[in-house]
Amino acid sequence: MLVNTPDFDKLALGEILDPIESQPANLLPMLQAIEGRYRYLPKEAMVEVALRLKIPKSRVFAVANFYKALSLTPKGERIFTVCQGTACHLRGAPSLIASLEKALGISLGQCSKDGRNGLESVNCLGACAMAPVVTVDGEVHGAMTAKKVSELI
Amino acid sequence: MRFSTPQDFNQYISSLPPSAARRLWVCGGPGCLAQGAEKLLLALRNEASKTNKDVSCQLLAVPTGCLGLCERGPMVACQPEGYVYEKVKIEDAQEIVVETLISGRPVSRLCQDPKDPTASNHPFYLPQKRLIMRRFGRINPDSFEDYLRTSGYEALLSALSIGPLEVFSRVENSGLRGRGGGGFPAGRKWRACKDAIGAPKYVLANGDEGDPGAFMNRSLMEGDPFSIIEGMTLGAYAVGASMGYIYVRHEYPLSVERLKLAIKTAENFGLLGDDILGTGFNFNLSVIEGGGAFVCGESTALMASIEGREGQPRVKYVRSVERGLWEKPTLLQNVESWANIPLIVQHGSEWFKQIGAPNNPGTKIFSLVGQVKRSGLAEMPLGSIIRTLVEDVGGGPQKGRTLKAVQTGGPSGGCLPTSALDLPLDFDSLPEAGTIMGSGGLIVMDNLSCMVDVARYFTLFLKNESCGKCLPCREGLEVAFNILDDLCCGRGQTGHSDLLVNLAQGIQDSALCGLGQSAANPVLSTIRYFREEYLEHEEGFCRAGRCQGLFLVKIDRDKCNGCGACQPVCPAGAITGREREPRTVKVEKCLGCGACLTACRFRAASTERKVAGV
Incomplete structure (x- = not known):
C-alpha cells in the first residue's frame, strides 16, 4: 500500500x-x-x-x-524495538513482545492510531551480553523484564 | 596536512609527541554503551577537569574499543598500569580520578579480584590471544595519532617499499582464510582478482554483520576503524584496485560514523585518494549503509545492493573476482579478514602461520553469548577447543543449570551437543560435525533451551530473511517452519521429524545461494544430535519446559530448600507452600509457562510428561 x-x-x-x-x-x-x-x-x-x-x-x-529499513507506511513518533537476536530470544524476548503488544494495544509491526507509538522488532543489535534488549527511539535498555518494559512506557 | 612522500609521513610519525602519561579508557563497545558508558565518560571527564586543572588535558577519559567482558560493563581501564574495573557507576567517577588517574593506585573494590587489579589472571582474558583486538583499550578509535603510535600504517609504509607483488605473496603464503564464514583461502581470491582482466578493479569490505548473536564486526569497526582501512588499502595496492567500498549494516549507525570519520582523516593526510604519498597509487574508499536485509551479507547480493538494486544473490557460474561489482573484477573480504592484512604484511607470513592451527592460521574473534556466566567478545587462536571458550572464558552455565548445546555459525550454522565440546574451533573440524564456523558467533544453551524451539527460531529468522528468488528457500523454509511450529505448539504428529529431514536435505541440495543451502543446517543439526527431543515433541512433550503447555512441573521435595523464588513469578498462583518449606505445584492451576523453572536455582523444579486426561 x-x-x-x-x-x-x-x-x-x-x-x-x-x-x-x-x-x-x-x-x-x-x-x-x-x-x-x-x-x-x-x-x-x-x-x-x-x-x-x-x-x-x-x-x-x-x-x-x-529492504527492512524502508517503510511504505508511516511509523510511530516513538518507536519501541525489541531485539529478537538469539541471545535475546533465549532470555525471553517473545514475552517482552507480548507484554508490549498488550500495553500499547498494537501488534508487532504496527503503529498506534494516533501515530504516537510504534512497535517493531530487529534481528540483532549486537548488544547480546545485555539480553534481552529493548530500544526506545534508539536508546538501548538492557536486561529487560516485563515489569521494566511497562516502566518504559 | 597532506603528506606527499613516504619520508614526510615517516618523519611525522617519529615526531609525534607521546600520548598522555596516564589515560583512563571507558569501554565503548555495544554492551557497555547500552549500560551507560557515555554518561560515565562525561562524569569522568567532569571529575578530571575539576580536580586538577593544570593536567586536565593530559588526563582524558576517552572511549575505546570493546574490552570484551560485556556482561560486567560498563568497564573502565587505566593505561599504562593496566587496571581493569567492572560495573563502574557514575558515583565511582570521583574516586577513580583521584586514586587512579592522579595517583596511579587501583580502586580495588571495582576489580574482579582485588589482588589482581590488572585482571592478568582473569579466566576471561587468560586463554585469549588479542591480535586483531590489540588496540582495544589502548587507543581512541577516532584518533589518527593514537593509531600511528601503535604501529598504525607501518604496514603500508613497508608495502610501498617492497612493492605490490611482495605484499600479495606475503598474504598468499600466510594461508589466511576468510573470516566471514566460508574460510575460503584469501590468497586464491587475491590471485584471481590480481590476474583478472578489466578496469577499474574494486575491493570491498563486508561489514553487513547480520547473524543474530554476533557483534565482533561491529566492535571491530567501532574499535579500530583505521586497521580495516589500512588493510583495504594494502589489498587495493596488491591487486591493482582503485576503488573500494565498506558495506555496513544499517543497524550499526556508530560504525558508519566512525568509518566515515576515519576515511576522511586518511584522505586529509594523503593516505587515501589520488596519488597516495606521491607514489602514483590511487585508491578511493567510501562507506555504504545497508538497507536492513540479512541476505546482503551474501557476496553477490551485497554487490547488487551497492549497485542500487534489491539485494538478491545470483548463481556464481562467473566468479565475482572476475566479474563482480558493475561487472568488474572485485575482491570482497570480511572486515575482520581485512584487519588481519596489516599484521601479515608487517610481520610476514611465517610469523602469522605460527599462530593458530595447521591450515588454520591466525586468531578469530568469537562472540560468546547465551546461557553462559560471562558473555562477551573473545579473540582465540584458531584451533582452540570449544570447551576452553565455553567453560574457561565464559565460566560455564549459570548456577543451577547444565550445559546442553553450543550453537556456532549464526542462523545457518548448527547446534553441537556437549559430547562435541572437545572439538577444535577451526574451518575444517566444525563442518565435519555438521555445523560451520560462520563469522564467529557462539551461542551457549542450557537445559532450559528446547532444541526444537531453537530450530524453529532460526528457521523463522531465515524464512523472513529469504530474498524469495529461488523456490527451495522461499517455500521450503515456510513449510519447515510450519512443521516446527506444530511441534512446539502441541500439534506434532508421528513422522514429523523424518519429514523435516527430507525437506531440509531438499533445500540443502537445491537452493541457489550459500545462504539458502545452509538454511537447513539448524534443522538438520538439531535432529542429528537431539532426535529424542523431536520424538518427544511428536508426542506432545517438551523436556526443557520451553514450549508452553507441553509439560507439567514437579518440584523435588528433597532438592527444594524453600527459598520461594518460584512463587512470585508464577502468573497463575499455582505454587503453594510455607516459608522455608518445600513448595508444591497445583497441577490443575498450572499454565505450563515454565517461569518457575527459570527462577529455580537449585534444580528442584523439573518437567514431566503430561498424563492423558489431565
Missing part, C-alpha cells in the same frame, strides 16, 4: 535529495534519506526519485519493498 501525504512538502524533499548525485546506484541512499526525514516513504517522494534517477517507478518500489 502506498500512502499519499496531504501536506507533502516538496521543497523539503529537494533539500534532502539535492546533495545526492542523481545516478541509479544512489537509489538506496536516496530512499534512506527520505525515510530519515519523513519516517516512511511517501508516494510523491518515490515518484520524484524515479524522475531524478531516470529509472522506472517499479524499480523504486521494488527496492523500497525489499
Whole structure:
C-alpha cells in the first residue's frame, strides 16, 4: 500500500535529495534519506526519485519493498524495538513482545492510531551480553523484564 | 596536512609527541554503551577537569574499543598500569580520578579480584590471544595519532617499499582464510582478482554483520576503524584496485560514523585518494549503509545492493573476482579478514602461520553469548577447543543449570551437543560435525533451551530473511517452519521429524545461494544430535519446559530448600507452600509457562510428561 501525504512538502524533499548525485546506484541512499526525514516513504517522494534517477517507478518500489529499513507506511513518533537476536530470544524476548503488544494495544509491526507509538522488532543489535534488549527511539535498555518494559512506557 | 612522500609521513610519525602519561579508557563497545558508558565518560571527564586543572588535558577519559567482558560493563581501564574495573557507576567517577588517574593506585573494590587489579589472571582474558583486538583499550578509535603510535600504517609504509607483488605473496603464503564464514583461502581470491582482466578493479569490505548473536564486526569497526582501512588499502595496492567500498549494516549507525570519520582523516593526510604519498597509487574508499536485509551479507547480493538494486544473490557460474561489482573484477573480504592484512604484511607470513592451527592460521574473534556466566567478545587462536571458550572464558552455565548445546555459525550454522565440546574451533573440524564456523558467533544453551524451539527460531529468522528468488528457500523454509511450529505448539504428529529431514536435505541440495543451502543446517543439526527431543515433541512433550503447555512441573521435595523464588513469578498462583518449606505445584492451576523453572536455582523444579486426561 502506498500512502499519499496531504501536506507533502516538496521543497523539503529537494533539500534532502539535492546533495545526492542523481545516478541509479544512489537509489538506496536516496530512499534512506527520505525515510530519515519523513519516517516512511511517501508516494510523491518515490515518484520524484524515479524522475531524478531516470529509472522506472517499479524499480523504486521494488527496492523500497525489499529492504527492512524502508517503510511504505508511516511509523510511530516513538518507536519501541525489541531485539529478537538469539541471545535475546533465549532470555525471553517473545514475552517482552507480548507484554508490549498488550500495553500499547498494537501488534508487532504496527503503529498506534494516533501515530504516537510504534512497535517493531530487529534481528540483532549486537548488544547480546545485555539480553534481552529493548530500544526506545534508539536508546538501548538492557536486561529487560516485563515489569521494566511497562516502566518504559 | 597532506603528506606527499613516504619520508614526510615517516618523519611525522617519529615526531609525534607521546600520548598522555596516564589515560583512563571507558569501554565503548555495544554492551557497555547500552549500560551507560557515555554518561560515565562525561562524569569522568567532569571529575578530571575539576580536580586538577593544570593536567586536565593530559588526563582524558576517552572511549575505546570493546574490552570484551560485556556482561560486567560498563568497564573502565587505566593505561599504562593496566587496571581493569567492572560495573563502574557514575558515583565511582570521583574516586577513580583521584586514586587512579592522579595517583596511579587501583580502586580495588571495582576489580574482579582485588589482588589482581590488572585482571592478568582473569579466566576471561587468560586463554585469549588479542591480535586483531590489540588496540582495544589502548587507543581512541577516532584518533589518527593514537593509531600511528601503535604501529598504525607501518604496514603500508613497508608495502610501498617492497612493492605490490611482495605484499600479495606475503598474504598468499600466510594461508589466511576468510573470516566471514566460508574460510575460503584469501590468497586464491587475491590471485584471481590480481590476474583478472578489466578496469577499474574494486575491493570491498563486508561489514553487513547480520547473524543474530554476533557483534565482533561491529566492535571491530567501532574499535579500530583505521586497521580495516589500512588493510583495504594494502589489498587495493596488491591487486591493482582503485576503488573500494565498506558495506555496513544499517543497524550499526556508530560504525558508519566512525568509518566515515576515519576515511576522511586518511584522505586529509594523503593516505587515501589520488596519488597516495606521491607514489602514483590511487585508491578511493567510501562507506555504504545497508538497507536492513540479512541476505546482503551474501557476496553477490551485497554487490547488487551497492549497485542500487534489491539485494538478491545470483548463481556464481562467473566468479565475482572476475566479474563482480558493475561487472568488474572485485575482491570482497570480511572486515575482520581485512584487519588481519596489516599484521601479515608487517610481520610476514611465517610469523602469522605460527599462530593458530595447521591450515588454520591466525586468531578469530568469537562472540560468546547465551546461557553462559560471562558473555562477551573473545579473540582465540584458531584451533582452540570449544570447551576452553565455553567453560574457561565464559565460566560455564549459570548456577543451577547444565550445559546442553553450543550453537556456532549464526542462523545457518548448527547446534553441537556437549559430547562435541572437545572439538577444535577451526574451518575444517566444525563442518565435519555438521555445523560451520560462520563469522564467529557462539551461542551457549542450557537445559532450559528446547532444541526444537531453537530450530524453529532460526528457521523463522531465515524464512523472513529469504530474498524469495529461488523456490527451495522461499517455500521450503515456510513449510519447515510450519512443521516446527506444530511441534512446539502441541500439534506434532508421528513422522514429523523424518519429514523435516527430507525437506531440509531438499533445500540443502537445491537452493541457489550459500545462504539458502545452509538454511537447513539448524534443522538438520538439531535432529542429528537431539532426535529424542523431536520424538518427544511428536508426542506432545517438551523436556526443557520451553514450549508452553507441553509439560507439567514437579518440584523435588528433597532438592527444594524453600527459598520461594518460584512463587512470585508464577502468573497463575499455582505454587503453594510455607516459608522455608518445600513448595508444591497445583497441577490443575498450572499454565505450563515454565517461569518457575527459570527462577529455580537449585534444580528442584523439573518437567514431566503430561498424563492423558489431565
